[in-house]
Amino acid sequence: MSSLMSIKNMSVNFDTPGGSLEAVRGVDIEIPAGMSVGVVGESGSGKTVMCRAAMGLLQGSTVNRTGTVIFDGHELTAMSKEQVRELFGSGMAMIFQDPLTALNPVRRIGAQLSEGLRIRLGMSKSDAMARSKELLELVRIPNAAAVLKSFPYQLSGGMRQRVMIAIAIACNPKLLFADEPTTALDVTVQAQILQLLRELREDLNMSMVLVTHDLGVVAGNTDYVAVMYAGEVVEYAPTKKLFADMRMPYTEALLDSIPRVDHKSGTRLSVIAGRLPDPTHRPAGCGFAPRCKYAQDKCTTDHPELKTDPDGHVYRCWFPIGEAL
Numbered sequence: 565m566s567s568l569m570s571i572k573n574m575s576v577n578f579d580t581p582g583g584s585l586e587a588v589r590g591v592d593i594e595i596p597a598g599m600s601v602g603v604v605g606e607s608g609s610g611k612t613v614m615c616r617a618a619m620g621l622l623q624g625s626t627v628n629r630t631g632t633v634i635f636d637g638h639e640l641t642a643m644s645k646e647q648v649r650e651l652f653g654s655g656m657a658m659i660f661q662d663p664l665t666a667l668n669p670v671r672r673i674g675a676q677l678s679e680g681l682r683i684r685l686g687m688s689k690s691d692a693m694a695r696s697k698e699l700l701e702l703v704r705i706p707n708a709a710a711v712l713k714s715f716p717y718q719l720s721g722g723m724r725q726r727v728m729i730a731i732a733i734a735c736n737p738k739l740l741f742a743d744e745p746t747t748a749l750d751v752t753v754q755a756q757i758l759q760l761l762r763e764l765r766e767d768l769n770m771s772m773v774l775v776t777h778d779l780g781v782v783a784g785n786t787d788y789v790a791v792m793y794a795g796e797v798v799e800y801a802p803t804k805k806l807f808a809d810m811r812m813p814y815t816e817a818l819l820d821s822i823p824r825v826d827h828k829s830g831t832r833l834s835v836i837a838g839r840l841p842d843p844t845h846r847p848a849g850c851g852f853a854p855r856c857k858y859a860q861d862k863c864t865t866d867h868p869e870l871k872t873d874p875d876g877h878v879y880r881c882w883f884p885i886g887e888a889l
């Protein structure tokens with residue numbers, strides 16, 4: 565299986581008045597061509613920073629990114645800002661949590677959708693508008709001709725997210741990053757948007773990185789899952805394998821915190837007590853130790869190494885689930 569994006573030993577630090585803030589630490593992730601990878605973790609776990617850094621979207625004198633990112637044969641980390649920017653649209657694209665802030669409120673949908681087609685693909689105004697209508701139909705928007713003339717505020721949240729998806733796929737990207745694309749939507753619309761993304765990914769043979777805090781969202785919507793905690797990938801496995809045989813206590817705690825159909829009615833959901841460690845003062849041992857029901861003395865003194873099972877299942881724990889103490 566060929567890799568479309570390969571992230572190797574990537575770390576991201578921010579200079580802050582309180583000292584260096586390590587948001588991402590030594591991340592390795594492979595995104596296979598044509599497959600989807602879920603990146604899961606609590607708010608503040610580093611998943612969005614990791615994705616933005618991988619795409620070259622984090623810039624500025626206070627950001628320090630190290631490691632390498634190879635995308636479709638290009639080493640992004642060795643390219644200039646302008647060269648990386650040229651890969652946007654046809655190479656990589658991104659959709660965000662809140663389409664209302666990502667869309668320009670005073671421009672009609674047709675103008676916003678056709679702009680990328682004219683700039684990146686050199687289409688004429690009329691061709692770009694005709695293609696824009698096709699794209700709205702591709703993302704299952706009814707009455708596409710009327711929507712082209714609408715302003716964002718005239719559409720529902722679900723329709724706006726469909727428009728954002730149409731903009732993202734307009735130039736046939738090979739890799740789509742979707743950052744919490746359904747968090748702002750109600751449950752029924754969430755399911756529709758996830759189904760749309762799944763169908764588009766298969767029809768257009770795109771790879772996708774689905775960033776979410778909800779482990780339930782990656783089940784059935786991704787081929788692989790990377791679980792992030794305190795800036796590190798702590799577990800990585802094919803999605804089915806992860807759910808059948810999870811090794812990390814943190815992944816288990818995330819799973820216990822989501823509603824499931826096999827929970828008896830009236831069962832209370834667990835919350836993960838405690839907080840993520842302070843990224844400016846990392847503990848010596850495992851960052852999850854104060855919150856982990858399996859923690860032993862070693863967990864508070866020694867940082868766990870990454871282990872890989874013979875089947876490729878990766879985890880970072882001294883006492884993984886399923887191994888007798």
Ligand code: SF4
Nearest residue numbers: 850853856863881882
């Ligand atoms: S290393 Fe220890 S504290 Fe960390 S997840 Fe594993 S058992 Fe829990």
